[in-house]
Amino acid sequence: MDAEIVRFCPECGTERTFYQCARTTLHLGPKVKYRCSECSYGFVRIDEVVDTGATAD
Numbered sequence: 001m002d003a004e005i006v007r008f009c010p011e012c013g014t015e016r017t018f019y020q021c022a023r024t025t026l027h028l029g030p031k032v033k034y035r036c037s038e039c040s041y042g043f044v045r046i047d048e049v050v051d052t053g054a055t056a057d
């Protein structure tokens with residue numbers, strides 16, 4: 001599990017470094033929230049595969 005990943009941020013309109021800001025373990029696997037280093041945009045990944053595309057709030 002990476003603590004930092006590079007990903008396109010729709011708020012910034014460019015690629016940003018996202019930091020892991022929260023982690024919970026579900027029966028599906030680890031659910032991890034990432035947040036943009038430059039704005040408040042966040043998203044959730046489950047088991048490092050499923051990207052919900054949802055904001056992390």
Ligand SMILES: [Zn+2]
Pocket residue numbers: 009010011012013016036037038039040041
């Ligand atoms: Zn951003």
